[in-house]
Structure formats: structure tokens, C-alpha cells
Amino acid sequence: MSQQDKVRPGKVQLTRDDFTSKSEPRWCPGCGDYAILAQMKKILPDMGIPRENIIFVSGIGCSSRFPYYMNTYGVHSIHGRAPTIATGIKLANPDLKVFVITGDGDGLSIGGNHFIHLCRRNVDITVILFNNRIYGLTKGQYSPTSLKGQITKSSPYGSLENPFNPILMALASGATFVARTIDRNPKHMIEVFKRAAMHKGTAFVEVYQNCVIFNDGAFADLTKPDTKSERALYMEQGKPYVFGNNRDKSLRWSSNHFEVVPYDENNPDKELMVHDEHSLNPTLEFGLASLSDDPNFPTPLGIFRDVAVDTYEGLLLKQIEFVKQKKGEGDLEKLFHSGNTFYIENK
Amino acid sequence: MSQQDKVRPGKVQLTRDDFTSKSEPRWCPGCGDYAILAQMKKILPDMGIPRENIIFVSGIGCSSRFPYYMNTYGVHSIHGRAPTIATGIKLANPDLKVFVITGDGDGLSIGGNHFIHLCRRNVDITVILFNNRIYGLTKGQYSPTSLKGQITKSSPYGSLENPFNPILMALASGATFVARTIDRNPKHMIEVFKRAAMHKGTAFVEVYQNCVIFNDGAFADLTKPDTKSERALYMEQGKPYVFGNNRDKSLRWSSNHFEVVPYDENNPDKELMVHDEHSLNPTLEFGLASLSDDPNFPTPLGIFRDVAVDTYEGLLLKQIEFVKQKKGEGDLEKLFHSGNTFYIENK
Amino acid sequence: MEKKESKTLERVTIRFAGDSGDGMQLTGMRFTNTTALEGHELVTLPDYPAEIRAPAGTLFGVSGFQIQISSSEIHTPGDQPDVLVAMNPAALKVNLKLVSDNGILIINSDAFQGRNLALAGYETNPLEDDSLKRYQVFAVPITTLTRRALEGVKLSVKEKDRSKNFFALGMTFWLFTHPLEPTIEWIKEKFKNRPELVEANIKALNAGYNYALSTELFSTTYRVDKAKKAPGKYRNVTGNEALSIGFITAAKKAHKELFLGSYPITPASEILHELSKYRNYDVKTFQAEDEIAGIGAAIGASYAGALGITTTSGPGVALKSEFLGFAVMAELPLVVTNVQRGGPSTGLPTKTEQADLLQALYGRNGEAPMPIIAAKSPADCFSAALEASKIALMFSTPVFLLTDGYIANGSEPWLIPDVDSIPEIEVHYATDPDTFMPYKRDPKTLARMIALPGTPGFEHHIGGLEKDDTGDVAYDPDNHDRMVRLRAEKIERINQYVDQPEINGDPEGELLLISWGSTYGTVFTAIEEIRKRGKKVSWYHLRWIYPFPLSLEKYIHNFKNVLVPEINLGQLVKVIRDRYLVDAKGFNRVRGLPLNTHELVEAIENILQK
Amino acid sequence: MEKKESKTLERVTIRFAGDSGDGMQLTGMRFTNTTALEGHELVTLPDYPAEIRAPAGTLFGVSGFQIQISSSEIHTPGDQPDVLVAMNPAALKVNLKLVSDNGILIINSDAFQGRNLALAGYETNPLEDDSLKRYQVFAVPITTLTRRALEGVKLSVKEKDRSKNFFALGMTFWLFTHPLEPTIEWIKEKFKNRPELVEANIKALNAGYNYALSTELFSTTYRVDKAKKAPGKYRNVTGNEALSIGFITAAKKAHKELFLGSYPITPASEILHELSKYRNYDVKTFQAEDEIAGIGAAIGASYAGALGITTTSGPGVALKSEFLGFAVMAELPLVVTNVQRGGPSTGLPTKTEQADLLQALYGRNGEAPMPIIAAKSPADCFSAALEASKIALMFSTPVFLLTDGYIANGSEPWLIPDVDSIPEIEVHYATDPDTFMPYKRDPKTLARMIALPGTPGFEHHIGGLEKDDTGDVAYDPDNHDRMVRLRAEKIERINQYVDQPEINGDPEGELLLISWGSTYGTVFTAIEEIRKRGKKVSWYHLRWIYPFPLSLEKYIHNFKNVLVPEINLGQLVKVIRDRYLVDAKGFNRVRGLPLNTHELVEAIENILQK
């Protein structure tokens, strides 16, 4: 008898503590990872998913220790490969709610290929990428999201590389849910996490995360009281892109680029573009995401894209059903005796 | 004395035949690869690059046999890894003209990560990707560019996967030259190859290539006389996007998507958008490329993007110069005697 | 004209050879099929080039298919063809040196001219000089005769020429008194949507047969008697097919879904192709972006409750090796099939070799023991897959299954087993959440406790860092030493649950042969030959290479000589020398081909004569 | 109060231990530095957790640094600390079991309270119960005293507390009669942009020293005499530093640029960090997207004319294995450094192990022989890197260089060689385009001909498919067999160009020890001890493991017992048994730590007493 047959205990409302494992987090004091862990624990009780059906899969990195701290099933796998394991898990048991936890090195350097193929296939998996723009666990080398010129242990004279923008990669490879949030804004993170976790298909969330030890303050502009309103743009569905200290600026698409235009809350320009997460073609979202880190524009945060597309495992199950209907349920007897068979008789 | 010191023979005008190696091509009769080989041999004599400074690096696949057929230096490496070898070659000797030859499987399946990182770094390498939407050499499995539903050896009931659009991947990862051409249009291919080869930085060319054995006719619509004018859109710098049997259609960007509009050659709409390869932000190019394979739009061919950005090896050489100026030319004596030194005296 | 007679042979070897585009693999398969239906013993060896369709007429574009048929037990496709069908000069050039003295050459004389001769490197036409006088040459204008036979069929000349392999097949059917019907049926089914091809191919087949009959081309026809093998229903299978059936069977017998994570690579791709047909058997195949993702997905599926497997060849194993270490550490069931091919690196991708054994044993960082089982023949791939899966599930461990290009593509009759006679595979799950610890072990097998995601109360973590019994990460030095030894000890215990090979022959004597994997057939035949000559030799063939079987211990010191034949530079022989400190010697050929029986017989004779 | 005295010791071992945030590595390094400047022999062992900065007070967050100092030759950081500095309860808990009987414990008593005790798993305060009575305990309120010393300095309390390691360091300097000046100079330089930190740290250092002096805390101070080692200029180097210098030297001596393609991984990352500083030495470092790209770029650079190297640790080697096979096939020079760590899988990433030897030997598909050299100590990494590079270039082959976490992070004095005394490395290029064939070989070394891209007239192709001498792809069976054997033979010939190890001790006798790599130090010390006891034992330490040295042949059969100590489950011992058919036994501990000298001495005694 398999375990699966065991009687399920009566459904009870879970709390944040139900998701806290016995292992104490081993991150540096002050690390942004703590905030992400806390928000994840907050959203899970209300998702209506039995705890035993939740699984966190990670690679290697400071961030990838995450599964140990969740009182759910978990796999702390090898560097960059979490999406592959997660895919196998989801295809084998589509009832499970599968999260991938990764870092900018884990997910975009060594694991970049698995990441884009996961997005392309649209397997129903929620990917949370902790982007601290540094390799934390290996003590401070530049990562594929480090800024050009950044001085690190492996670039004592400055990095020569152009950074990836993870949002662009996700959009180009076809992820059906794409979002960005930041460790210092727990409320926003909760909203984004909830939406991502509920999405059917590959959901990608980039979390800007502060590494206090090796890259402190990398995203400070987006949260410091004096700069955040100018530097961070929170996108809202159906609303214009408003930002600025006095909410007095907005964005407009002008022939082939975005430009900043004045905005008057009380008298909004009716022609002003508004945000549409559900647009099937993500061209404008691509343009928006390209503004990140551009000193002339604010960095967008929030949900870039959320569209409904068949999931890979959904199609697989459908195909199985289809073949069963066409050929009948598989049967070993039939299998053995098909092909080129012949008899040798007793003489 | 190193080889490099050998006297160079007087410069002579090379011909196509100078680039033909002794090995006879081993592709199937009718394979699109032959046309690509022929055009490459045509452009090289006029590039002004000594033959010994040219090197072709490939992975594994039918397409990856290419280097054997060029009478230049060549590396037929392992599956998916050509960009890594090419990067090492270029960084070690920036005087060489380095080509990468790859396939849709080689470059986007197993080699997808190296491909996007190469684009990101902008190493001065010309990448030619033979896209036949199939694994040729291993006899016909679907590839990451195969269409959803395609029946192949490994998808007898139809593939469940959404294809990559290689142009989108190149744009998202920052390639500074991005183009597409097709095996059956040698003239166009020559133009594109020339421009790609002359570009400083990572140049990416997708070549639609017909595999007569396992995926015959995959791009036939784009070259058949009765369909090509409607289905193929040849982009031209500074010109509107004109197509149609009577050159009577064009494209327009309308708030968040492209739409097809009528076009009158004699009386062109002055407001009509024109193609700009040099636009720094590739948002509209992303949108254009997304139209590929959409039954409501033509598939764009030509140069999507061509912008000038510092190359990786250029920055590296600059950094070396900078450090030499700051610290002086490296000297073993100095190296040995730096750090924590102390004397032990004779007693 | 000589008088026609019919000879009965015990065994005969036929080789079809032509351009890659000439359809030689198909011709060989049709010949094989009829032979199987006739009830003969048979072993086949396809031998095709790495190119899909190399330019016509070149030496490297030659594609071959060899089959040995016999009325008694055989295990090799034969060393030397007795009959060679050569569709062009290149095919003759490449294969002639293999043909036995006085062998039959059936040659398409139409192809022996001009550029074709030059491409094959012939300066004069071998049909016109003396070079073939050691053989019985039958030069037939096959192209011309085929075209003539197809007059009136609505096909272009180019298309008609594609039928010429059926003409050649017809001739060989007559030569071996084989019936045409099974092939005619097959043609009708295969080309049912192209009636003109049905017509053309049947006409060509008949024409070839009739040509041989009516021209009395051959002075002799040959018969091979029905084989005297165990009565029952047989199915002709290639190794890759048998393997696929074995895995499906294992999953069903373990009440699990089968999950294959794989990336295409020669010569393993057919397993992916084959398994992807069986969606109605709850077989989930996943073509991954690379070998790493293939094994990663299989590991994930295995953790989630499926029978997770991955299939590849040498270079793919190299890529999987980091994940293999992870599977060892996480102690998850997994079967990794390596269909070995010529190496190193890309090597000779379409050729066979046994040179990945040490990679299977040691190709991972750290102390990462993995059991290794090897299949010995195409049909044996079925049981090897079944047994590998059973051990993987029972011991919660990744298992290596080694086959090679030769048995993967080669075929032989498989005695279809009774489905019910195959025992169920029991999988033990943890049952008590209160005492559950993921690294608590079954005291007998040392397998760790298994709990599937989705089961309430068993939430836990696995990972690649060293763990203590509770599953917590543990840096304690003594715990590490203990775990390293436990993982090794677990694999040793497999010996208590698998059959120990029996020695074949006397338990002591002059010479002991030790072999593994696909050399089984060659060694079998060589030993048969030696014994026919009245000499003694003993033989021990390994099924599990790790854990190393215990039964060898009893005998190995009783022999003056120990010889280990392998298609590598000597790999198993190292293990044997290390373990038993006996001066075992290797018999090694690394030619991308199965070992040659005659060479092995000679090597054995040399030892026995000393 | 006891009378204060000063003892002279031959050797002593000190261990600093505290929270990851307590700066113990820095403290250890400063102590090391002063010790080196004082002219002592020393060997160090940093021992830090995998976490960057684990939560304060936990057991897994403890960071340690051990140093043995001596006036005579030593090769280990010592088995048992004679002095332990413990900054908190967890540090005491983790390290106490190591400390020698009657050893000195210097303890920060301020940290021994409340939550800290609980986190370390102490139920009662060990300073207040009897549990430490076997030791000399010096409980000092270091935190309080540091804060007091820094009164008036413009820093927050939190910042002031960061100086307490300098207080502890000051105490140990007094205890070992070490001068403070070098550290004061270092502090001034290091913190030159933060004057308040200069002030704080110097004050804390002085305060610690003065506290020990004026309270007459210790009844004894210790002196270690200057070492009697070869006179000359020394530099204290870690293994990773020495290795980096070795590679730069090799490149300069070969008139090539050095190209490193690498991906960060513990404990190899420092080589990347170190080499990236030397742009002015024409060192090109390339941080790749993964290990595969790292080696791929190094291979490309090597083909284009640089000295291509790649550096990693076990799991990274697994990923590189496909490319290693390619480098073997393409026959390109390349040095692959594996700084071994605890395995399998992610294993114990910050701990040491020797368990990747068989992976280095056999971890590739096909017959893919690669020479293997191992460094024996931190300073020896210099010569190992130089020699590995020389052989790679001379034989046009990839070479494995094995070190491990212990020697990579550990340090010892390196006698700085005379630059001019290091011979040039000659690289042979093909010179005649007319006779050039890429796989034509030098008749002596069997190295293939090298021609660099950019050289007119030598255009050619290399690749992973089997080739014949001309560089054309070749499927011919005999060519493959020949090439497989040639590639193996080439590696064997390296033996003619490298030193053969000498046996240490008698050429025959009761017991021969055979070792490789970082166990050198432990074996050295154990043998010294055994010989001190008047007993005989011989010793053979391998530098090249493949090709296996020839000089062992002469002796190995002259010993009753052969013992092979390794930090694995027995890997070299397999090779020795296979090769010589002698019943060599392993001494194996897989604890993530260097072998323990006492245990090894005991094991040797046991054999000698039998």
C-alpha cells in the first residue's frame, strides 16, 4: 500500500508558524533573505494548499538555503539545476505546488539555460529569483546582474560585463507571469508573491535583495525615503505609470522609445498609456523593463505580464488521455506480443 | 622563435576557391547547408582579412560540420559549447576573425546559456545559427525552435513545447547585431553575412535552413513564388516595412501592437514608421521579431539591430593597459618578492 | 551451366552494403524479419556512418547491415560475411576485406563506372581485373533490371531507382530459399498511402527473385534449418527496444509511472523514440534541453514517486556526473543507461566500445558509489532494465546500466516471458510520521526511508550537503566518515539480493576467461570453438560489475591464467587485479567493432599452448 | 601566585576560534605573519564554516584558525592545539575535544552566559562546573576589557566590540613573546582611511598585551627558537597564492600570456581572485558563466596560443569532464587544477579530502588518459603549477593538478627562488607548412604538431571526432585502435622527462608507506616520530600519479607490508594493487580534515608489532 492512500487529517487553517521549520536560518544578520522568507510564510496559509503538497526546490547559494527553513517538502539541489528537478517533480505529480528558489548566479549564470527553457515550456512552477547582484555564498564575486565596472573579488579593476536584465530574459523566453519586487517593501512583495503563486504556468518573480556583506545598498535608491519616489515606479493594472516625489510624472511611448511626461493626478491626460499585464504580446513590457537602471528613468516594480497559456503538464496529461482513448489503456501482455513475433514449435 | 614571426607572403586577392578545403561536404543532397557554405565562401575574399586570421568554431550537428569545409583554421568542438571556445580564442588573440557556426539544437538547446552570455558580453564574434527547426544529425527529434504540435521521432503525438524565437533571445541578452536571412535567398544572405562579419561585437545571424530529410519545407512559404511576397517581410534601413504581392501593405505600431496597413508606393504615408537598425533600445525590434510565424503577419527578414557598443576584449585590453600604466609592466622578480617576506640568516 | 543444387548450412553470415541512401538498413531489417519468422537463430549488426546521408558514392557514406543466421545457438553477427551484397564500388571497397575466402559477392554492376569508381579509389574496374578472383562474383545490372521491371509504373526514374534494394533482396531471398510473403505484406502496410510505391517495390522484389530463379544465376541455393531453441513465442528485438520494454515492465510491476528524462544522442536516441510511443502506458517522456536537465528531471520525478530513468551515451554521462553524485548523496532511485559508443570525446559516435566502465565506476567527485549492471545481448536488455530498476527502487540508489552500440542496434529473438511470472517490485515507504527520519535506514538493505511529497506528516528536505540521520546538514567529521562508509556498504549489500554468476566449465584449470557486457556473444562462440577442438577453458561472465560478485572468489585462484577480453584498453581487468591480486591479462581491441571471434580463439590457443 | 618563567619549546600549536563574525581568520593570519617574520617554521589550517556569517553563537557558525610553529622542520598544522583561544561557548564546545591534555584555554568569559550557552548546547556554564579541570583555564572578560580600553574612541559599542580579537591577539603575542610592531604597522596601512579604527585596534592590541603582562595572567611565557632552515628570503604563502605565482611564472617562462577560464567555487575561488590582480603581467582572467564555459574558454585560448588553465573543485570537475575528453582528443595543452573538497556532491564544501583521485584518472568517457600531478604542501603548489604547465606545453596535453582545501588555504614559508634559475619552457611549433599535419607527432614525446591560428600556411582543423594523422575525420577501425594506444603511450613517455621520486629510508624492510598530495606533512611527521622511537619504516611519496613513476618497481616487492594513507576510502591503493599485485593496505579517514598524525603513528606501530 502506498503512502498516498493514508487518510488525510481534517483540513485546518494553517498559520505562519506551521511553515517554520526546525532549522534556524543561517544568513548574515541584516540579509535581505530574511524578509523574503517572512513574506513567503505569510502568504502560504491562505493559499488553500495542504502543506504536504508544497515543495521548494533550490540550487546553491545563500538564497538557495531557503528550503531548509520551510516546514514543507524541499530539495536543496546543485548549482543552477533547480528548474530541472522542479520540472521532473511537477510532471510526475501535477498535484504538487512547486516553487523554485534561486539566485542571480544560480539562476542566470550557471543555470541560465534551464531557466529560459522552463519559461518557454510554461511548466506550472513559481520561480523566485533573489537578485543581490553578487555571488554571496562564494564570498563576493560579480554575477551576471552586477553592474559594469563593479569592483568585486574577481574584478579588482572593475567588471567588464554588461548585466542581464532578468525580466527581459523571462519575457523573451515566453514566461507567462513576470514580476519584480524588492526585499524592503514587504507589502508589495506579498501582493506579488500571491499573484505569482496563484498563476497557472511558469511564474517568474525577480526580488531585488540586499546583500549586506558584499554588495550593501545595491538597491538603496529604490527604498530610501529621499529617492524612492523618483527612482521606483510601481506599475498598477489599468493605471498610468505614475511616479515622482509629487506623483507628478508619467511615461509615454513616443514612436520608438519611452519618455517621461508631466502628470496631473487631478487632471490626467486621457490619452496617457495605462498598464496592461494581460497584453498577449509583451513588446511594451519589454520596453518598460529596459528602463531599469537607466538614470533617466525610474525602475519599474510590480507585475509586467500575466497571461493564460496552456501549461506543459496540462498538455502532457491531455496527450496521455488522448492516446489512451485511441489505443486503449496500456497492457503488458499486449506490449510483449506486438512487433515481429514468431513461434518455435516443439519438435 | 615563434611561428608568428614568419614572414607573411605578399598580399594577394583571394578567391572563393582559396576558401574551399580538401574535405568534400557530407550533407544530404539538397540540404540548405550547401547554400550557406557557398555564400560564406563568396564574402570572405573581399573582407580584407588574411585567410590565416580566420577561424570557424562549431559545436555538433549537421551544421557544425561547416568548419571542415573551409580552408581556414577551424575547431569542430563539442555539442553546444562553441561560444566558449570562440570566446577563449578571441580573448587570447584579438587579431583573429572568429566565427561560430551552430544549429538550433546546438545553439539554443544544450548551448543556450553560452549563447546568451556571449551576446551579453559582446565579444567580437560572428555567430551563424542554422535554424532548421529539427535535430538533423541525430535523425529527426524536435528542437527548441520546432513548432508546437510538430510530429517528430521523439514527439510521435506532437510536440508540447512553445518554440524559442532566437531573435528575441539575442535582443533580450543584448546582442549588438541581430539579423535573419534564409538559405534560398543567396543575395540577401550575402548582404547580411557581410554586414555581420564587419560588425564589431557579438553579431548574431539566424539563417532559416531547410532540412530536406527531417523537416522539408519548414520555410517554404517564405520562398515559394506564390506566397513569399505576402509571408516574408524584408526590412530595409530607413524604409517603411513594405510587403504584399503588390507591395501594397505595410506595418504600423498602434498603441501596444503592430497592425497591417495599406501602402501605396507612389503616395507613401509620411507618418509611416521606418526601420531603424541603429535604435539603441531594441523594443520595437522585439515587437517586430515577435511577428514571426504569426499567420496574421509576415515574417521579418534582414537586420533587426546594429549598434556600436564596447567589445569585451576591447575593454580587457584597455584594462590591461591601465594597470600596466599604474603598476608597471609585470616582472617576476617583483612578484616573487611581494607579500609577507622575511629572511632566515645563516647561523 | 552448372547444375543447380541446394545445400543445408549450419550457419551463414550475410552483409548488405551500399550508399547511405540505398536503403541497406531497411533491406537488412526485412531480411532479418523473414529469417526470424522462419525460426532461425539470428544476430544482427547494423553499421552505418555518422552522416545522415553522405554524398553518393563516397567511402565514408557506406552503410552496412550484417546478419548471421543459424540452426544452432549463436551470439555474434559473424566475423566474416559469407555473402556480401554490394550496391556500389565504395561498398565493395570498404567491405571486401571482411568477406570469407570463396565468399559470394552479389554486385550491382551498373554502379561500377566512372565517378563512382574514382570516388571509391579504384583505378581500374574490379569487375574487369583480376582482383576478385578469390570470390564467387555475381555481377548483376541491378539498376537496369529494376528500371525495366518497373516500366509502366507511374514514378520518375529517380524514384524507381529507390526500389533497387528490393530487387537485391529478392535475389537473396531466392538464394536462401526464404519466402516473399512477409515482405510483400509489410510493403503493403508501410506504403499504404502511396499505392505506386507498393506496386514498384513488390514488382522489384519479385523481379529480383525471378531473375535469380530463371537465370539460374546461382548454382546453389542454401537452406538453414529451423533453430532447435526452446519452443515458445519469440519476438525479434533490438537492444534499445528490449530495454524500453524492460523499463515499462519494471514501472508497471512497481505500480509506478515511468518517467524518462533524456536528451537525444547516438546510439541511445531510439530508447527515447520508443518510449515516447507509450503514452497509454503512463510513460512520461521528457526531451530535455541537455543531458543535465534530463537527469535532473528524472531525479525530480523519482523524488515525486515515479520510476525515474535517464538514457544517454558516454559524452552525456560526462555531463550527468555532477547530478549522479547528487543522486548518490540524496539516495534516490534512478536508472542511468549508458549505450556506450566509441570514445574519447565525440570519438566514433556510431561505433561500439566498452570504454566507459571506469567512468561508471569512478567518474564522480568524492566517494560516490553506484551499482553497475551490464546487458550481454539485445534480448538481455529486457532483463537488465528490469533488474536495474528493481535494485534502484529497493536500495534507493542510482544504478548504472551499461549497454553499447552493438547490442543497442543489433537484434535477436527474445523468448516472450509470461507477464504474470514476473514478480512484483516492492517499494517500501516510511509509514510512521513520528519516527520518520529521511536518513534512517532499513537495517537489512541500508536503504534510507522514503516518503513522497504529498504525504502529510513526512515533510522533509533532501540535498547534496552531507546530512545526519535526521536530514539536517551536518559538518561533523565523524558523521561524514560514517556516512561515506554507510553509502559504500549499502551497495555491497546488493550482492545478497542478486544472483551470483555461475562459472561455466571446470572450477579449476589452465585458463579462466572473465567478461562483461556485449562481448558475451564473442566469448561464447570462441569457447565453443576451443572446446570443439578438445581443449578446456572456463568462463565467468559478470552481470553486476559493482558490487563485484562474490562467487568469483572461490575459483579465481585455481587457474594458471586469467584472460579478460574487452573492447577497451583494459578496464575490468584493473578491477580484477586490484581485488584478487592475480596476474590477469587483457585481450583488447579498440576498433569500434565487436571483438573478432577468430582473433580471440587464437589468443586463447596461444595461452593454452604455453 | 606562581612564579613567572619562560619556557623554550620546540613546537607548539595554537588555535583561534570564535564566531564567523569574530575575525578569527584575520587574527590567525596576523599571528602567522609575525611568526613568519620571527623566522619560525609554521604551517596553518584555516577551518571556516560554509555559511558566510552564520547567526551569532551557533555551533555551525564557529570559525577556526590553527597554526603550528616550530624551530625544526614541520609539515602539519599540528593534531592537537596546545593553546585554544575561544571567543564564545560554541567555539569552546566545537574545539575542546581537540585540545591536548593540560592545554591552555584562553576564554572570553563575557560570552559565557544565557542564550550563548544554550545555543552551544551547554546546560551549565563550563567555566563554573568541573568540566574543564583537565586544562589550564584562563577566563578573561575580553569584551568588557576591550570596551574599557576603547573608552573615548569615537565608535559605537558594536563597533568597539569588533576590536576584541585584537585584544585576544595581544594576549597571545605576550604569551609567545612575539613583537607587536608588525601588526601595528599592518593596522595602520589596512585601515588608513578609517583613523578611528586604527586607533581602536591598536589600543585593543596593546591592552591585551599589557593585560597579560601586568596581571601576570600566565605563569609562563613561551619561546620558540628561530627555525634552522635553509638561509634565504622567505615568503609566507597559502597554497592558492603559491599556485597563482607558479602559473604566472610558467607563462612568462614559456613566453606566453596566461589565460584563466574559471567559475568561482570554494576552495578554489582565491586563485581566480589572485590572478585577476595581475593584469600588468598579461594575465587574462575570464569569469565564465559556468565551469563548462571556463574550461571551454581556456581550451580556446590555448589553441590560440596562450597558456590556458582552469581552476575548480570536485563538482566543477564533474562538469568539465566532457571538455576534458575533448582536450585529450584535440591534444591541446591545458592545466586543470582541482582544489579537492569533501564530497560526494556538494558534500562538505569548506573541508578537505583526497577523494577525487579516481575521478581525475578515469572520470571521462572512452580511453581518455590525462597526466596527474599532486602538490604536497602550500609552498609546493608553486613548483607543481610550474611543472604541470611545462608538461602540458611540452606534450600538448591536458594535465590534472590536484591540491586540496587544506593546502589551498593553509600557509607555510616559501623559499623564494632565483628567477633566473628557473629554466625557460620550450614550446615547439611546426615550421614547415609543406609537411605539416596536425596529428604528426614528435618521435620522442609523441606530442602532436602545434600550429597557431594566425600563422599562414598552417590552416587546419581540430575536433572531437577520431582523426588520422592528416587531421581528417577517420572511421577506420585500425586507425582508431592505433590512435587510442598512441594517446596512452604519449602520457607514459612523460616519465622520461620528470624526476622519479626517491625512496626515503631503506630500500627493503618491514613496512613501506606510499602517499600522495597533502598527506605529505602528516606522513613526514609520523615517520619522524616512528624513527625517533628507534624503528624503521620507508616512504615513497608520489608527485606524478599518472604516468605512474617507474622507480617504485625496484623496491615495492622488498617490503613485508605496504601502507597507503589517504583521506578517502582507498583510491591510490587500488592503483598500486592493480599495478604491482602486492597486498597494499589503506589507512583511510574521511573526516574532512587532514589525517591525524597520532592515529597514523599508531597504525604504523600496529603493523610493525605484528
Ligand SMILES: Cc1ncc(C[n+]2csc(CCOP(=O)(O)OP(=O)(O)O)c2C)c(N)n1
Ligand atoms: C558546480 C558548482 N559550481 C560552483 C559552485 C560554487 N557556488 C556556490 S553558490 C555560487 C554562486 C551563488 O550566487 P547566487 O546564486 O547569486 O546566490 P547568493 O549566494 O548570492 O544568494 C557559486 C558560484 C557550486 N556550488 N557548484
Ligand SMILES: Cc1ncc(C[n+]2csc(CCOP(=O)(O)OP(=O)(O)O)c2C)c(N)n1
Ligand atoms: C553531449 C552531447 N549530447 C548529445 C549529442 C548528440 N547530438 C549531436 S548533434 C545534436 C543536435 C543537432 O541539432 P542542431 O544543432 O539543430 O543541428 P542540425 O543537425 O540540425 O544542423 C545532438 C542532440 C552530442 N553529440 N553530444
Ligand code: SF4
Ligand atoms: S553573504 Fe550576503 S546574501 Fe549571503 S547571507 Fe550574507 S548578506 Fe545574505
Ligand code: SF4
Ligand atoms: S539531415 Fe537535414 S540538416 Fe542534416 S545534412 Fe541532411 S538535410 Fe541537411
Ligand SMILES: [Mg+2]
Ligand atoms: Mg546572488
Ligand SMILES: [Mg+2]
Ligand atoms: Mg537543427
